[in-house]
Amino acid sequence: MKQELSPSKTPLNGLNQLRITPLTKTFFFLAVVWVVIFFGNTSTQAQDKTTEVDKILNWATKETPGCTCAVSQNGKVVVNRAYGSADLEREVPLNPKSVFDIGSVRKQFIAAATLLLVEEKRLSLSEDIHKYLPELPAYGHKITLDHLLNHTSGIRDWTGLMPLANGNPDALTLILRQRGLNFKPGEEFSYSNSGYVLLVEIVTRTTGMPFAEFARQRLFEPLGMKSTAYVSDMTATIKNRALGYEKTKDGWKLDMYLGNDRGAGAILSTASDLVLWNDALTSNRLGTFVSSMLQEPAKLNNGRKLGYARGLFLETYRGVKEVWHSGGAAGYHTWLGRFPEQGISIAVLCNSDAMSATAVAERIADQFVTYSDSQKAVAKTPPALTGAALEEAKSNTGLFVNEKTGEMLRLAVDRDRFRIAGGPGLAQVTPGTFRRFGASVQYMSQDEFELHFQSPDQFELITMEGQKSRYRRVQPYTPNAADLQAFTGRYTSNELGAFFDLFSEKDNLKGRANDAPGVGFDLKPVTKDTFQLGGVTVRFVRDKAGRVTALDYSNPLIRNIRFTRQNDLTSRR
Template identity: 35%
Template sequence: MQADGKPARRLRMRPWVVALGALVLAARAGAQAPLDTVALAAVADRLFAPFAVPGNPGCVVGVAHGGRPLLRRAYGLANLETGTPLTPASVLESGSVAKQFTAAATIRLAMQGRLRLDDSLGHHWPGLPAPLRGLTIRQLLSHTSGLREWSTLVEWQGWPRGRRAHTQEDLLALLQRQRGLNHPPGVDFSYTNSGFALVPGLLERLTGRSFRDVVRREVFAPAGLIGSDWRDDFTRVLPGRAQAYARRGGVWVLDMPFEDVVGPGGMLTTVDDWLRWPWALARGDLGPGLLDSLATPTRLRDGRPTRYGLGLYVGRAFGTRELWHTGATAGYRTALLWYPERDVLTVAVLCNAASANPRALARRLAAVALGAPPDNAPPGPPLPSSAARAFLGVYRDVRTNVLVELDSAAVAQLRRGPDGWAWGPGGEAWRWSRSPVGGPVLLRRDADGDTAALVRLAAARWRPRAVELAPYVGRYRSDELGATAAVTLEDDTLRLEMDTRPGRRWTLLPRAPDHFLAGSTTLRFERDATGRVVALHLAQSRVWDLRLERLFIP
C-alpha cells in the first residue's frame, strides 16, 4: 500500500530505462569502472530508433573509451534504391569535421619547418591579391581571417551548392575577386569555409604533391586511419559509400555533394576511423604538441579567447573538457565529440539523412557514458504576456547586419530563465541591455554561448504600399560577385534576378523601411543624403556586408 492508503501500482519500466539506469550507476561508480556495453547499446537503440524505420536513410554511431571501441552500430539504409543497409563499415562524408584533419596536416608541415602558422599566405603563394596575401595561415585555420563564405557568394550568383559542380579553381577565382572582408583579420571570429578551402592549394605549393596525398602521408597513415580519403573528384566510384538524402515534398530524394571542393569538408570516412583519431592524437602518434595546437583556443588581437582552436571547437560539457565539431554537406550530417580528461571518451555519429541532428544524439550518448545529467537545464515558466510583448519587433544584428524578427508566435514560446534571460525553444536566450552609447539593445545568446547585440528597427513588420516600393526598382552591380541584380516591382511585390542565373528570381519580403528578406538573405537599400536609393547591401551570417552599386540613379 502507498502512504495515502491507495493500492500501489506496479511500475513497468521499459528495458531501455533499466539499461540507462544501470549504465549511469556504473559510470558513477568510479572513473576506472568499465562501461556497460550492453546497456550503452540499449540506450543507442532507443535514441536511433527513428532511423531504423524501413525504407529510411539513417546513421552509424560509435563510442570508444581509452582507445577501445565500446559501441559500433548502424541504423537505416545506405542506399534507398538497392535497399543496402548501413553498417559500421559504411563510408560517409564528413562535412566540416574534416577541418581538424586539414589543420593537422598543416601543423605537421609546420613541425617539419616547411611553414610557420603565423606566416602570411602571400609569403608562400606569390601573386595573390589583397586582402588574401596578408592573411596568416593561423587565421585561415581559426576562422579569424574575416574571409567571406564562398558558398554564400555562389548562392547569390544564382548557383547554390548542389546546383552546379563547383571546383577548387572556381572557388579560388571567386575569392580573388573579393575586396572586402567581414572584419579586419584577427579582430573577430566569423566561421567560414573559405579559409580552409585555400589551405589545399597552399600545401600543394609547399610539397609539390596533391592535397589528397599530403593528408594521407601526414595524417591518415600515422593515425592508422585506413578507411579515409577525400572527395577531390566526385565522379570517382567508391565501394561502400552511403548515398545522402533529404526529405522534400514528403518523400526522400538524393542530396549528394556533386563538387570537387575539399579542405573545409569533403572527407570520406568511417566510424572506426573517427573513433581511432582522438586516441591517436592523445598518444602523440602524429608528434608531440599537435593536439595542443589543434585544441588551444585562438585569441583575437585584443586578447579575447574564441571557442575555436585550429579546426576544432573547444569547450566544457558535463563538468569536463569537450573537443568537438559537427558537419553538414548536402544530405550528410555528422558529429565527433571527445572528452580528453575522461580517458578520451569519444562519440562519433555519421548520418546520411539531412533531417538528423547528430550533435544532439552524440551529446545524449556522451551524457549517459559519462554518468552525467543532460547538459541543458529544464525550461522555466512562460514569460508573463507583458514581458513577452516587450521582445516583439524586427531587429538588425549589429555585427552581421542580418535581420531577426520576433513575432507573436516566437515570443509566446519564451520562458523565464536565470539572471533576467528569456529562453527560447532552440536553446537561445534573450535579454535587454544598453549599448556603450546608451541606446537599448537586445542580446541574443546561442546554445554555445556566443552573444550578439541586436538593435530594433521596427516594433512591427513594415507593410509598404506599391508607391513606397517603387524607389527600389533598378539595376545594381557588384564586381566582387561578378553579377548585376535587377530589382523589379510586380503585383505590389519586389523581385530580384541576377544576370548570372536568368530565370531564378528572389521574392523580397519587407520587414522594416529599406530592409527586406529573401530566404536567409537580408537585403538593405542604402540612401544618400537626399534620400535617393544608391546601393543594395546583401548579408547572411557568414557574409556580413556585400555592396552592389546602383547603375543609374534617377
C-alpha cells in the same frame, strides 16, 4: 632501460618453481573469482550500453537511410554499429565499414596537416598568408595562417557567395574575386569555410604534392585509418560508400554533393576510423605539438578566449569538458567528439538530411558519460516568466535591427516565455539582462549570448567571446508603389560576376538573379531602405540627392557585398 628476460627467468617459468600452499591456493582462487566477476560485470555493462544504443537508433530500417556509430573507452572500441540502408535502390544495408562524406569534420584534419608543416618550420602561424598566396587581394589588413585556422580572418565564406555567383565558379576562384572582408582580422569569430579552402591550397603548394597524398602519408596511414581518404572527385567509384538522401513527401531522393567546386574537397571515413583519430589526439600519436595546438583556444584581438581552437570546438557539455566538431554535406551529417577527462570518444555518421547526428550523439553520450547530479536533467524550454519579469519581456518585444550589419531580430513573448522569433528562448538573468536559454546548462559555445537592454528600444547582444552588437527598435515600413519604383533596376557585382533585376509588381518588390528563368524572389520591407528575404538583408544606398545608386547584400556568412545600380528597368520585366 628495460632489461630483457632470459627464458629461465621469465615470469611464466618462475610460476613452475612456486611452492603451492593452502594459502596460495586460496589466494589464486579468490583472484580468479575477482577476475571473472570484474570482467563479467564489465562485459555485461558494455552489452547493456550497446542495447541502449540500439534503442536510440531502432527507427532506422532497411527501408530508410540511417546512421553508423562507434564509441571508444580509453582507446578500446566498445560500440561499432550500423542501422538503416546505405543504398535504398539496391537494398544495401549500412555496416560498420560504410564510408560517409564527413563534411566539416574534415577541418581538424586540414588543421593537423597545416600544423605538421608549422612544426617543421615550413609554415608559420603568424605569417601573412599573402606570402603563400600572392594572388590574394590586398585587403589592407594582415591575415595570418592562424586567422584562417580559427575563423577570425574576416574572409567571406564562399558557401554564402556561391548561390549568387554567375557561371558556377569553383570555391577558390570565388574567394580570390572578393575585395572586402566581413571584419578586421582578429576582431570577431565568424565561421568561414573559405579559410580552410585556402589552407588546403597552402599545404599543397608548400609540399608540392596533392593534399590527398599528403594526408594519406602523414595522417591516415600512420594512424591505421585504412578506410579514410581525402577525395577531390566525388564522382569517382568509392568502395563501401553510403549514399546520401533527402526526405521528400513521397519518400527519399538522392542528395549528394558531387561537384568539384568545394575547394577544400571532402574526406570520406567510417565511424571506427574517426574514433581511432580521436584516440590518437588524446594519446599524442601525432606528436605533442600537433595535438596541443589543435586544442589551444583561439583569442581575439581584445584577449578574449574563444570556444574554438584550430578545427575543433572546445566546450562543456553538462559540466564535462568536450572537444568536438560536426559536419554536413548535402544528405550527410556527422558528429565527432570526445570527453578527454573520461576517456570517451563518440562518432556518429548519418546519410539523410532528416537525421541529426548531433542529437543522436548526445543521447549516446548520456549512456557513457558520467555527469554531476546537477547536470543530469536538462530542460528543453525556458521557464515561464511571471510578475515584473514578464512585464519587462513584453515591453521588449518587437523588431530590432543590427546597426552594423542590418540583420533583423524579432523578439516575442509566447505563452509567457520570451524568445527570438524562429530562434532560441531567452531566460532572465537579472532585470534588463536575458540569456540564450540552456547555453550555460548544456552547451557553452559561440552560440551563448546575452541581451543587455539599455531601454525597451535598444539592446546590446554580447557573445561569450565579448563581441558586442547594438540593436535598435524599428517600426514596420509599408512602402507605396512610388517608393518601390525608386528601388527597381539592374544591380551588378564584379566580385561575384552576377546581377540582380529588381522590379515592382502589385505593391511588392520582386527580383530575379542572373536572368534565371522562372526563378524569382520577393523582398519584404523592414525599414525605409532595408528589405529582407529569409536570412538575407538588402540595404539600399542613396546619393546626396536621395537617388538609389547601389545595394549592399548580406547574409549570416557574408556582409555588405556591393551591387551597383545600372538602370531602372522601366521597360524590362
